[in-house]
Amino acid sequence: MRSVTVKTSPEQFDCEDNKLGFGKTNNMTEGPCDIGSEGSITYICDSKQWKLTQDNCVLKVIKDLESKAQALVVGEIPEFMANLSLAAEQNNANITQSAATVQTIVDILFKIADLSKNIPINKPVMESFLKTVDIIVSDNSSNTWKDLNNKNNTMSGNTSSVKLLQAIENISDRLSTVNFTLTQSSIQLNRVKIQNSFNAISQLPNSTTQIMIPNVPESTFITLIVFTKLDNVLPTRNTSNNDSRTSENSINGDVVVVKVDKTISNISFTFDITNTSLKNPQCVFWNFSLDRWDSNGCKVKLSGNETVTCECDHTTSFSILMSPFAIDNLALAYITYIGVAISIASLILCLIIEAIVWKSIRRNDTSYMRHVSVVNIAVSLLIANICFIIGAAIADQEQPTSVGRCSPVVFFMHFFYLAVFFWMFISALLLLYLTVMVFSQMTRAKMMVIAFTVGYCAPLLIAVITVASTAGPQHYVSKENACWLNWFESKALLAFVIPALTIVAFNLVVLIVVVCKMIRRGVGAQSDESNTLVVIARCLVILAPIFGITWGFGIGTMVSRNFGIHVVFAILNSLQGFFVLVFGTLTDKKVTESLAGNFSIKNLTSSRTRSTSAGTLSNRLGFLQRTQRRNVFNTSDPSTATSSNHFSASDT
Structure with missing residues (x-):
């Protein structure tokens, strides 16, 4: 057998390197680490060059210590920690620029903290531990940590940053019962016995963080660690983006770890604000169970231009989160409050008008049921808006929100906002019934029973079930400085979103069906084309706000942080009461004619020429009756013109 040797020309490849060899686009290869490091570097062929994609090189001295840590026993911890801190100090520059080396050191520290959970940790061991931490969290390593966290975010399990904080907390629990102080360039530790009360101020550069415990129940030891570079x-992920590994908020102060041997129910922190351009402070602690910052049990007591004071009812790792979107949030708040005030005034005016004209519109079943729906929509929305104002006042006073004070307000808001939607649903059912079931007739009493059962019993049932299923674990109310349904822990907000959007979708379908029916019947009756378009346009203008189509913009606010979408949503939804007044009441010709008639009668009765005005009044009423008849749009066939089922644009 004859062998054939095939020579490959470098011209057939896209990437070429003396050490890495040849490769085509998207091919991957591994290369060696620099001298003094172990591991490998992964490259990918891109744009005719080998580009680094992953650096797994670890300094050899740290890699050797990692191997020793696997078989480490408790008695060897002091010597091992001294060697680790010395190696970190001697290789400071290389360590802070190597993500793989930093990650390896974090794994070692986590191992040491776990191994020492059954023994007391003395001052030398803790000093070596904090020296090592001080090096890997310095400003020189900030870019390394960004790369490391990005890498960890694509993997399962805790990030290295969270493991580091966990290691710090774990080893702090095991400090010996003696007083001592340790200070590094960005870390200060105080281990002290306290009694009655406690007050300490950070002595680190550019830090005056203050910690106060006003009432210590009995003599106990406290461990206090302040970090200025953590x-x-x-x-910075927090309750506003639970599933995200990034956040628009920033840690805007020191991070303080507090460990007390006894239970403490009241502790106060005063943090320096690092970046004064950030606003909206949140007092938070790191919740390892939820893997994020959490504000439960902490609230902002005072907030100034340079400091924020927090009060918490437990001890752990604390800091403050602040947001760059204060101006936008303030603008939205003003839009919402002004809109709600206009809405409340409009709803009160709407109910006054309905009371004035009630006798004149209740003679016809269609008109009666439509106005019953309008009145109940107005009442429900008015109560919901009042509850909203009360909830906003509570949220402004208590940050995070008080579950006890907010829960009743949230329940009534949930119930009455749902009632608004369900009465919109009743309006849609009435419109569909009158349009499709032309030859069918339901008694007024039966329609009222169905309307009130659906309008109030259904939302009450949903609201009660929501409370019963989420109130136990304290996950009924949001903890995001607002009195509203919880989202991140219990998804209680779905009990509002799902029914509301379902009704909006149903009303859209009803609107389409009704418009199609009107077009066909308008053509069948040989109506003037322009008149048909006017009737359709009037129905659209009236039905769209009443049926809550504008709430569909809420979907945009859930999937996008675009400020314009939030502004449109705030304007449309805070002005729902104004829409109810205009499109539910004032556009009804029967209402305007009744109002005109009432005012005309009052003017005529006060006139000195009453005898001569009687004929004029008779003429006016006759003219109004003729005008009303001209505006009637018969939904039945011409042959059934005598039927009692009439549907006018004013009855929609």
Whole structure:
């Protein structure tokens, strides 16, 4: 057998390197680490060059210590920690620029903290531990931590930053019962016995963080660690984006770890604000169970231009989160409050008008049921808006929101906002019934029973079930400085979103069906084309706000942070009461004619020429009756013109 040797020309490849060899686009290869490091570097062929995609090189001295840590026993911890801190100090520059080396050191520290959970940790061991931490969290390592956290975000399990914080907390629990103080360039530790009360101020450069415990039930030891550079390390995800590994908020102060041997129910922190351009402070602690910052049990007591004071009812790792979107939030708040005020005034005026004209519109079943729906929509929305104002006042006073004070307000808001939607649903059912079931007739009493059962019993049932299923674990109310249904822990907000959007979708379908029916019947009756378009346009203008189509913009606010979408949603939804007044009441010709008639009668009765005015009044009423008849749009066939089922644009 004859062998054939095939020579490959470098011209057939896209990437070429003396060490990495040849490759085509998207091919991957591994290369060696620099001298003094172990591991490998992964490259990918891109744009005719080998580009680094992953650096797994770890300094050899740290890799050797990692191997020793696997078989480490408790008695060897002091010597091992001294060697680790010395190696970190001697290789400071290389460590802070190597993500793989930093990650390896974090794994070692986590191992040491776990191994020492059954023994007391003395001052030398803790000093070596904090020296190592001080090096890997310095400003020189900030870019390394960004790369490391991005890498960890694509993997399962805790990030290295969270493991580091966990290691710090774990080893702090095991400190020996003696007083001592340790200070590094960005870390200060105080281990002290306290009694009655406690007050301490950070002595680190550019830090005056103050910690106060006003009432210590009995003599006990406290461990207090202040970090000025841990914001370079820790992620900023919080309750506003539970599933995200990034956040628009920033850690805007020191991070303080507090460990007390006894239960403390009241502790106060005063943090320096690092970046004064950020606003909206949140007092938070790192919740390892939820893997994010959490505000439960902490609230902002005072907030100034340079400091924020927090009060908490427990001890752990604390800091403050602040947002760059204060101006936008303030603008939305003004839009909402002004809109709600206009809405409340409009709803009160709407109910007054309905009371004035009630006798004149109740003679016809169609008109009667439509106005019953309008009145109940107005009442429900008015009560819901009042509850909204009360909830906003509570949220402004208590941050995070008080579950006890907010829960009743949230329940009534949930119930009455749902009632608004269900009465819109009743309006849609009435419109569909009158349009499709032309030859069928339901008694007024039966329609009223169905309307009130659906309008109030259904939302009450949903609201009660929501409370019963979420109130136990304290996940009924949102903890995001607002009195509203919880989202992140219990998804209670779905009990509002799902029914509301379902009704909006149903009303859209009803609107389409009704418009199609009107077009066909308008053509069948040989109506003037322009008149048909006017009737359709009038129905659209009236039905769209009443049926809550504008709430569909809420979907945009859930999937996008675009400020314009939030502004449109705030304007449309805060002005629902104004829409009810205009499109539910004032556009009804029967209402305007009744109002005109009432005012005309009052003017005529006060006139000195009453005898001569009687004929004029008779003429006016006759003219109004003729005008009303001209505006009637018969939904039945011409042959059934005598039927009692009439549907006018004013009855929609």
